[in-house]
Amino acid sequence: xxxxxxxxxxxxxxxxxxxxxxxxxYRSERSGSLSPCPPGDTLPWNLPLHExxxxxxxxxxxxxxxxxxxxxADERDxxxxxTFTKWVNKHLMKVRKHINDLYEDLRDGHNLISLxxxxxxxxxxREKGRMRFHRLQNVQIALDFLKQRQVKLVNIRNxxxxxxxxxxxxxxxxxxxxxxxxSDIYISGESGDMSxxxxxxxxxxxxxxxxxxxxxxxxxxxxxxxxxxNALIHRYRPDLVDMERVQIQSNRENLEQAFEVAExxxxxxxxxxxxxxxxSPDEKSVITYVSSIYDAFPKVPEGGEGISATEVxxxxxxxxxxxxxxxxxxxxxxxxxxxxxxxxxxVELKALYNQYIHFKETEILAKEREKGRxxxxxxxxxxxxxFGRIKLPQGYHxxxxxxxxxxxxxxxxxxxxxxxxxxxxLELLLQIANKIQNGALNCEEKLTLAKNxxxxxAAHLESGQPVQCESDVIMYIQECEGLIRQLxxxxxxxxxxxxxxxxxxxxxxxxxxxxxVTLRLECTNLYRKGxxxxxxxxxxxxxxxxxxxxxxxxxxxxxxxxWFRKPMTRAELVSISSSEDEGNLxxxxxxxxxVEEMQMKLERAEWGNDLPSVELQLETQQHIHASVEELGSSxxxxxxxxxxxxxxxxxxxxxxxxxxxxxxxKLKETSSFRxxxxxxxxxxxxxxxxxxxxxxKEEEELxxxxxxxNPNIPAKKNYFSELTMxxxxxxDVFRSLQDTAELLSLENxxxxxxxxxxxxxxxxxxxxxxxxxxxxxxxxxxxxxxxxFFSDARDLESFLxxxxxxxxxxxxxxxxxxxxxxxxxxxxxx
Numbered sequence: 001x002x003x004x005x006x007x008x009x010x011x012x013x014x015x016x017x018x019x020x021x022x023x024x025x026y027r028s029e030r031s032g033s034l035s036p037c038p039p040g041d042t043l044p045w046n047l048p049l050h051e052x053x054x055x056x057x058x059x060x061x062x063x064x065x066x067x068x069x070x071x072x073a074d075e076r077d078x079x080x081x082x083t084f085t086k087w088v089n090k091h092l093m094k095v096r097k098h099i100n101d102l103y104e105d106l107r108d109g110h111n112l113i114s115l116x117x118x119x120x121x122x123x124x125x126r127e128k129g130r131m132r133f134h135r136l137q138n139v140q141i142a143l144d145f146l147k148q149r150q151v152k153l154v155n156i157r158n159x160x161x162x163x164x165x166x167x168x169x170x171x172x173x174x175x176x177x178x179x180x181x182x183s184d185i186y187i188s189g190e191s192g193d194m195s196x197x198x199x200x201x202x203x204x205x206x207x208x209x210x211x212x213x214x215x216x217x218x219x220x221x222x223x224x225x226x227x228x229x230n231a232l233i234h235r236y237r238p239d240l241v242d243m244e245r246v247q248i249q250s251n252r253e254n255l256e257q258a259f260e261v262a263e264x265x266x267x268x269x270x271x272x273x274x275x276x277x278x279x280s281p282d283e284k285s286v287i288t289y290v291s292s293i294y295d296a297f298p299k300v301p302e303g304g305e306g307i308s309a310t311e312v313x314x315x316x317x318x319x320x321x322x323x324x325x326x327x328x329x330x331x332x333x334x335x336x337x338x339x340x341x342x343x344x345x346x347v348e349l350k351a352l353y354n355q356y357i358h359f360k361e362t363e364i365l366a367k368e369r370e371k372g373r374x375x376x377x378x379x380x381x382x383x384x385x386x387f388g389r390i391k392l393p394q395g396y397h398x399x400x401x402x403x404x405x406x407x408x409x410x411x412x413x414x415x416x417x418x419x420x421x422x423x424x425x426l427e428l429l430l431q432i433a434n435k436i437q438n439g440a441l442n443c444e445e446k447l448t449l450a451k452n453x454x455x456x457x458a459a460h461l462e463s464g465q466p467v468q469c470e471s472d473v474i475m476y477i478q479e480c481e482g483l484i485r486q487l488x489x490x491x492x493x494x495x496x497x498x499x500x501x502x503x504x505x506x507x508x509x510x511x512x513x514x515x516x517v518t519l520r521l522e523c524t525n526l527y528r529k530g531x532x533x534x535x536x537x538x539x540x541x542x543x544x545x546x547x548x549x550x551x552x553x554x555x556x557x558x559x560x561x562x563w564f565r566k567p568m569t570r571a572e573l574v575s576i577s578s579s580e581d582e583g584n585l586x587x588x589x590x591x592x593x594x595v596e597e598m599q600m601k602l603e604r605a606e607w608g609n610d611l612p613s614v615e616l617q618l619e620t621q622q623h624i625h626a627s628v629e630e631l632g633s634s635x636x637x638x639x640x641x642x643x644x645x646x647x648x649x650x651x652x653x654x655x656x657x658x659x660x661x662x663x664x665x666k667l668k669e670t671s672s673f674r675x676x677x678x679x680x681x682x683x684x685x686x687x688x689x690x691x692x693x694x695x696x697k698e699e700e701e702l703x704x705x706x707x708x709x710n711p712n713i714p715a716k717k718n719y720f721s722e723l724t725m726x727x728x729x730x731x732d733v734f735r736s737l738q739d740t741a742e743l744l745s746l747e748n749x750x751x752x753x754x755x756x757x758x759x760x761x762x763x764x765x766x767x768x769x770x771x772x773x774x775x776x777x778x779x780x781x782x783x784x785x786x787x788x789f790f791s792d793a794r795d796l797e798s799f800l801x802x803x804x805x806x807x808x809x810x811x812x813x814x815x816x817x818x819x820x821x822x823x824x825x826x827x828x829x830x
C-alpha cells in the first residue's frame with residue numbers, strides 16, 4: 001500500500017471518529033444527558049436495551065436525510081466488521097485462536113499481536129497481565145511494530161483500540177490488510193506510481209478481459225451481480241464454472257456459486273451473498289476478498305518465470321505436443337538400440353558404427369535439449385496442475401519421460417559395449433585380410449618371376465647352352481613357400497573368426513599352392529640334378545611355433561603395453577554425459593567392458609615358445625596385472641555411487657555393478673594365474689643359456705682344424721681335456737634344469753609344451769655333445785697315430801738316404817761283384 005493510501009484512510013477514520021464524537025455530544029446535549037456514549041460498538045443492535053431506546057429517541061430528532069446517512073454508515077461498518085473478523089480469523093486459526101467480536105476481542109492486544117506475528121513471521125513481546133495498563137502496553141507494542149515497518153497510523157492510539165473504538169478498530173485492521181496483503185500485489189505492465197488498489201483493479205481487468213457483458217471499473221457496483229467473481233474463477237478453473245449459466249442466474253445465485261467454488265479452491269469465505277447483493281457493496285470488503293482470491297490463485301512471480309491464466313491452455317498444448325513427439329521417438333530408438341545383430345561386412349559395420357556415433361553426438365543432444373524444455377515447461381505448469389486447472393494424464397509426467405530416456409541410455413550403452421568390440425574385431429580381421437591379399441599379390445609376382453626365369457633356362461637348354469638361373473629359381477620358390485605358409489597361418493585366423501570373405505581368400509591361396517606345385521614339377525623335370533631336395537617344405541619340427549601358430553587377435557603390435565587400453569575415468573564420462581547418473585552408469589559399463597575385454601584377451605593370450613616371446617609376454621602381463629590391481633580403486637569408486645543413483649538408473653546400475661565385481665574377481669584370478677610366466681621365463685632363460693653354450697662348443701669342435709696344418713697333438717689333447725672337464729662341470733646345471741622341467745610338468749604348467757620342448761632340446765643337444773666328445777677322443781687317438789706314422793716314415797727315409805750316401809762314398813761301383821759279396825759288404829756297413 002502506498003503512503004498516500006494509508007494517510008487518506010487514516011484521515012478518513014479520524015474524521016469519522018470526530019464526527020461520531022460530535023454527533024454523540026450533540027445528542028447528549030439535546031437529550032439532557034451528561035453521560036458519554038458507552039465504549040464499544042455503536043451499532044443499534046449491539047447496544048443494551050436502554051441505550052437502544054435512548055438511540056431511538058435521539059434518532060427521532062434527526063431529519064430523514066441524516067437518518068439515511070447514519071443507516072448507510074452503520075450498514076457499511078457492519079459489513080466491514082464481519083468481513084474483517086473473518087479475515088482475522090483466517091490468519092489466527094494458524095495459531096489456534098479465534099475471535100467472535102472484532103471490537104471486543106482485540107482490546108487486550110493479545111490477538112492483535114498474534115495476528116501480526118502470523119502475518120510477519122516475527123515473534124513479538126507482550127505483557128501477560130490483565131489490567132488496563134497491560135492492555136494498553138500490548139496494543140502499543142503492535143502499533144510500534146507497524147510503525148517500524150513504515151506503516152503510517154494517523155490518530156490511532158492505543159487507548160482507542162483498548163476502549164473498543166469501532167471506527168478506529170476497523171481503520172487499523174484495514175491498514176493491516178493494505179500493508180500485508182494488498183501491497184504485495186505484482187502485475188506485469190504496471191506503472192511505478194500505481195497504488196495497491198489500482199494494481200488489484202488492473203489484475204482483475206486483465207483476468208476478466210474478453211468476457212461478454214463483464215467490465216470491472218470499481219470494487220463496488222461491478223461486483224454486486226456476482227458475474228465478476230465467477231469470471232475470475234472461470235479464468236483459472238473453467239471446469240468449475242459454467243459462464244452461460246451465470247448469465248441467466250440471479251445475483252444471489254451467482255454470488256453463492258462463486259463463494260462456494262472459491263472456498264473449495266482455498267479462498268476463505270469472507271463475504272456473504274446478502275452483503276454483496278446490494279447496489280453498492282462495501283468497497284473495502286470486496287477488495288479484501290478479491291485480494292484473498294489473488295493470493296490463493298496461481299500468479300506470475302515478480303522478476304521470475306511463470307504462466308498467466310490466459311497462457312495456460314497454449315502452454316499446456318505445447319507441453320503435450322512435445323511429450324507426444326518425444327516419448328514415441330525414445331521408444332522407437334530404444335527398440336532400435338536393443339538390436340544386437342550386427343552385419344559381418346566391415347563396410348556395413350563401420351557405417352553402422354558411424355551412424356551410432358552420429359546419433360549419440362547429434363540426435364541425442366538435440367532430444368536432450370527437447371527433454372530439458374519439457375522439464376522447464378512442467379515447472380511452469382506445475383502450479384496450475386496442483387491448482388487443478390490441468391489434469392495431468394498418465395505417462396505425461398517428466399519422470400515418465402525420464403524413465404523412458406533412462407531405458408534408451410541403457411540400451412545405447414549396451415549397444416556401444418557390443419558394437420565397439422565388434423568394430424575393432426572386424427577392423428583387425430580386415431587388416432589380416434588385406435595382409436593376405438598383399439601377400440598373395442607378392443607371391444603371384446614371385447611365381448611369375450620364377451616362371452619367366454625357368455622359361456629362360458629352358459630356352460638355354462634347347463639351344464645347347466647350360467642353365468644359368470637355377471639358383472634364382474630355387475630362391476623364388478623358397479620365398480613363395482614361406483609366403484604361402486604365412487598366408488595359411490593368417491587364413492586360419494580368419495577361419496576361426498568366421499570372416500565373411502573367407503572362401504574367396506582361401507580359394508586364392510589354394511590356387512597359389514597349385515601353381516607352386518606345378519612350378520616345382522617343371523623345375524624338377526628341367527634340371528634333374530637333385531637340387532630340389534632343398535625345396536621341400538621345411539619340416540614342422542624345425543619351425544618355431546611363432547611361424548605356425550596364429551597370432552592372437554588381441555595383439556596388434558609388439559609393444560608390451562600398447563595392445564590394451566586404459567578405461568575412461570568417471571570424471572571424463574560424466575563430462576560427456578547429460579547427467580551425473582548417466583555418467584555414473586557409463587562409468588560402470590566402461591569398467592565392465594574393459595574387464596570383459598581383458599578377460600577375453602588373457603584367455604586367448606599366448607605363453608610364448610622362445611625366450612624373446614616369453615619375455616614379451618611377461619612384460620605385457622606385468623603391465624596388465626598392474627592395471628588390473630589399479631582397477632580395484634575404480635570398482636570401489638563405482639560402489640560408492642550406488643546409493644546416489646536416481647530411481648530410474650538404480651536397478652540397472654546395481655545389476656551391472658554386481659556383474660562388474662564378479663567379472664573383476666575372475667579377471668584377478670586369471671591375471672594372477674598368468675603371472676606363472678615368471679617361472680616360465682626363469683626356466684626358458686636358463687635353458688636358452690645352456691643351449692647357447694652347447695651350440696658354441698659344437699661350433700668350436702666342428703670348426704677345429706684336424707688337418708695336417710695343425711700337427712700339434714699335445715694342444716689337441718689339451719683341448720679335449722678342457723672340453724671334457726667343462727662338460728663334467730655342467731652336469732649339475734643340466735640336472736637342475738631337468739628337475740625344474742619335471743616339476744613344472746608335474747604342476748601342469750600352462751606352458752607345459754614349451755617347457756617339455758626346451759627340456760627335450762637341452763637333453764638332445766647334451767647327448768649330441770657327449771657323442772661329439774667321444775668323436776673328439778677318437779679323433780685325437782687317430783690323429784696321433786697318423787702323425788706318428790708319417791713322422792717315423794720320414795725318419796726312415798732320411799736314414800736310408802744318408803746310408804746310401806755313405807755307401808757311395810766308401811765303396812766303388814763294380815758290376816762284376818757277386819750278390820753274396822754285396823750282402824756281406826752291406827752287413828759290414830751296418
